Amino acid sequence: MIMAFHFLGALSHIQKTTTHSTFVFRCHRIRCAAYTSMALSTGAHSAWSRALLRQKPRRGSLRKRTVILQRPRKRAVRLEEDCQDGADVLRRLVPGCDGMDSAELLDETADYIRCLEEQVSLMRSIVNVISLNFNPKS
Amino acid sequence: MSSRRNRARQSGSSRITDEQINDLVSKLQSVLPEAGIRRNDRASAAKVLQETCNYIRSLHREVDDLSERLSKLLEESSSDQAAIIRSLLM
Numbered sequence: 001m002i003m004a005f006h007f008l009g010a011l012s013h014i015q016k017t018t019t020h021s022t023f024v025f026r027c028h029r030i031r032c033a034a035y036t037s038m039a040l041s042t043g044a045h046s047a048w049s050r051a052l053l054r055q056k057p058r059r060g061s062l063r064k065r066t067v068i069l070q071r072p073r074k075r076a077v078r079l080e081e082d083c084q085d086g087a088d089v090l091r092r093l094v095p096g097c098d099g100m101d102s103a104e105l106l107d108e109t110a111d112y113i114r115c116l117e118e119q120v121s122l123m124r125s126i127v128n129v130i131s132l133n134f135n136p137k138s
Numbered sequence: 139m140s141s142r143r144n145r146a147r148q149s150g151s152s153r154i155t156d157e158q159i160n161d162l163v164s165k166l167q168s169v170l171p172e173a174g175i176r177r178n179d180r181a182s183a184a185k186v187l188q189e190t191c192n193y194i195r196s197l198h199r200e201v202d203d204l205s206e207r208l209s210k211l212l213e214e215s216s217s218d219q220a221a222i223i224r225s226l227l228m
Contacts, residue, residue, distance in 0.1 A: 011208070011212070014212070015212045018212075023209055023210070023213065026209040026212065026213065027205050027206050027209040028205075030205040030208050030209055030212075031201060031202060031205040034201050034204075034205060035201075082184045083183050083184045083187055086184055086187025086188050086190075086191060087187060089187075089191045090187060090190060090191055090194075093191060093194045093195065093198075094194070102159070102162075103158060103159075103162055106162040106163065106165065106166050107162065107165075109166060109190060109194075110165055110166050110168075110169050112194070113169045113170075113190070113193065113194060113197070114169055116194070116197040116198075116201070117169075117197065119201065120197060120200045120201060120204065123201070123204040123205075123208065124204065126208065127204060127207050127208060127211065130208075130211045130212075130215065131211065
């Protein structure tokens with residue numbers, strides 16, 4: 001719901017301000033809006049959402065309002081050798097996960113995927129709504 | 139003999155992390171689409187990671203593709219569409 005609110009607001013703003021811009025530029029703005037609304041709806045409790053929000057300068061930047069208690073130091077979970085490559089690729093794909101230990105990485109990944117799916121589903125619905133209401137000029 | 143001792147020590151320390159890893163891997167697997175990976179196969183942790191990477195990449199591509207479609211729609215649509223977007227917000 002929050003994601004939809006942010007994304008639709010951004011789309012509306014983009015439409016107003018990019019009437020004379022190139023297709024590529026508008027595309028880029030929409031893409032950025034998608035990731036930002038994902039991160040905003042999640043808030044600051046995920047490393048990936050904080051990383052995405054740090055990339056985008058915003059007025060009144062989102063700070064961690066609550067103090068996250070230091071988790072007791074667990075022995076870092078080591079994956080087997082053949083999993084390390086996969087884990088490294090994952091660290092590059094999921095924002096903000098560089099140098100994260102494997103346990104946290106898998107946690108963040110699951111969260112990131114769920115959010116991505118929501119965003120994709122939201123964008124599909126919007127495309128459908130606009131397409132249904134759109135009458136071609138010719 | 140010493141190798142046996144080493145192996146015993148290694149399996150002792152990794153038994154805790156194996157369980158953690160299995161839990162996390164199955165949690166990850168639950169968010170993946172049905173990919174026909176057998177759940178309790180220990181060796182498939184690497185496969186789950188690989189599937190996860192592929193899935194994330196495909197989701198990124200979908201976002202890109204949908205952004206392009208939205209961009210095209212916003213460009214082609216009349217100003218009525220702005221009203222539609224605003225009405226979706228209410």
